[in-house]
Amino acid sequence: MAVLKMNFLSQSLGMQTNVTVCLPTYSFADSMEGKQVKYVRGMSYQTLYLLHGGSGDDGDYVNFTNIVRYADMHKVAVIMPGVHNSCYTDVEDGAKYYTYVAEELPKLCEAFFPLSLRREDTFVAGLSMGSHGAMKLAMHYPERYAAALMMSGASYRPGVPSMVKTLNGEFDFQHEMKIPVSGSLQAKLVDPAFVHGTVNDVYAAAQRNVEQNKSLPKLFFRVGDSDHALYRTLLAERDLREWGYDTTLEVVTGMGHEWDLWDESLRLAMSEWLPLRREPIYPDDTKE
Numbered sequence: 001m002a003v004l005k006m007n008f009l010s011q012s013l014g015m016q017t018n019v020t021v022c023l024p025t026y027s028f029a030d031s032m033e034g035k036q037v038k039y040v041r042g043m044s045y046q047t048l049y050l051l052h053g054g055s056g057d058d059g060d061y062v063n064f065t066n067i068v069r070y071a072d073m074h075k076v077a078v079i080m081p082g083v084h085n086s087c088y089t090d091v092e093d094g095a096k097y098y099t100y101v102a103e104e105l106p107k108l109c110e111a112f113f114p115l116s117l118r119r120e121d122t123f124v125a126g127l128s129m130g131s132h133g134a135m136k137l138a139m140h141y142p143e144r145y146a147a148a149l150m151m152s153g154a155s156y157r158p159g160v161p162s163m164v165k166t167l168n169g170e171f172d173f174q175h176e177m178k179i180p181v182s183g184s185l186q187a188k189l190v191d192p193a194f195v196h197g198t199v200n201d202v203y204a205a206a207q208r209n210v211e212q213n214k215s216l217p218k219l220f221f222r223v224g225d226s227d228h229a230l231y232r233t234l235l236a237e238r239d240l241r242e243w244g245y246d247t248t249l250e251v252v253t254g255m256g257h258e259w260d261l262w263d264e265s266l267r268l269a270m271s272e273w274l275p276l277r278r279e280p281i282y283p284d285d286t287k288e
Contacts, residue, residue, distance in 0.1 A: 001025055001072035003062065008108070012100035019105065020058040021113060022071040022078040024280070029073060042283035044116040045077040046276060047109075051088065051101070051126030051133040053152075054186075058082035065263040070270045074278050079109050087156070087185040088133030089200060098199065102137060106144075116281050119215070123274055125149035127262045128229065132156055132189070132202075135236070138217045139205040147218040147274055151265045152257055153229040154221065154236030155202035156189035164231040169251070171231055203239065210244045219247045220273050222265040224255030248273065 002023040010017045024045060026037040050067065052060045058080045061067040071078045086097035109115060116122065124145050126134035131153030138148035139155070156162050163177040179186050188194040195201050209216055219240060223233045230251065241247045255261045270276065 001027065001068050003068055005058075006112075010100055010104060012096040012104045014095060017100075018058045018082045019109075020062055020080040020082075021109070022062075022068055022076075022080075023113065024072050024075040024077065027072050037280065038282070040282060044114045044121075044281045045075060046121040046281070047077045047079060047115045047123070048274075049101075049106075049122075049124045049134075049137070050078050050080045051124070051130030052080065052082070053126070053128030053130050054085055054087075056082075056130075057084075061266075064259045065266055067266055070266055074270045074276050075280055076270065076274075076276060077113060077115055079105070079113075081105055083133075085129070085185070087129055087189060088136055089185050089189065091185075098136070101133060102140065119144060120146045120275065121277075121281070123147045123149070125151065125266070125269065127151040127265075128153050128257065129186070131229070131233075135219075136200075136202045138219070139202050139209065140199065142209050142214045142217055145217045147220065149220045149222070149265065149269050149273070150233070150236075151262050152223050152227050152233070154233050156186065156232070157201075157203050158190050158192040158195055160190070160232055160235055162186060162190060162232055163228040166228055166230045167226050168253075169225040169230070177228055203236075206240060206245070207243060216245050219245050220269065221247065221249045222252065222261070222268070223250075224252045224257070224261050226254065226256040227261075228257060 002025055004021045007018050083097045088098050090096040090098045124134045124137050131150035132155045134148050135155040138145045165172040165175050165177055221233050221237045223230050237247050237249045
């Protein structure tokens with residue numbers, strides 16, 4: 001597995017930024033199983049865009065999960081951008097973080113790395129704040145992403161508290177939880193005046209996809225029964241399922257907002273949920 005850390009000047013952000021990339025290679029497991037991997041010009045890989053949570057960065061998944069091993073095992077390229085505490089949202093008169101992850105980053109990565117351009121080979125996932133970003137991308141670009149994994153959360157929306165104190169599946173609405181350091185933007189994303197009629201209204205986009213008979217991405221939600229994002233997750237999965245999306249929800253007993261859950265979720269996504277080829281895509285197998 002090749003793990004690359006790239007720093008470049010982003011036009012959308014107006015600053016240098018980092019992205020960490022995993023690219024599968026011939027592995028020790030391949031050698032033990034007698035497999036051969038050909039390196040040929042034009043080969044490509046299925047791709048997972050993996051978004052970090054609040055207070056994190058592009059190195060979180062490499063540091064705190066087994067994503068490198070999972071990507072190598074299943075022959076999937078993984079793109080992990082760093083977006084600070086942006087909530088994957090464009091800032092007026094500032095950095096355009098949503099534009100960056102939605103448009104600039106995919107174009108750059110598709111030009112630099114051997115990524116399949118097919119919808120059926122492209123997925124997005126995220127945890128906590130990153131679950132908002134993953135769902136936002138999947139709803140606004142259903143023609144690009146075949147599936148989305150939301151770990152410990154879903155997109156924010158007015159009328160639904162983003163954080164509810166929760167223990168063993170029981171909600172405590174009497175004790176308000178303070179928004180963490182990601183702060184002001186998360187608060188804005190539950191403000192109707194900031195959300196309605198804009199790209200930030202993710203649920204309106206989800207409904208339009210159904211009304212316009214677009215191909216809908218498969219959606220996977222996984223959250224702990226003691227996670228402050230459980231309430232938001234349950235409402236999102238219920239509504240999306242009722243609107244016509246193919247959803248899978250797993251509420252994990254005894255777990256909260258934690259890396260053990262997110263690591264296991266990535267393992268399950270790679271091994272069971274995502275429609276993976278588990279091998280490189282060679283030129284004769286592509287339309288490009």
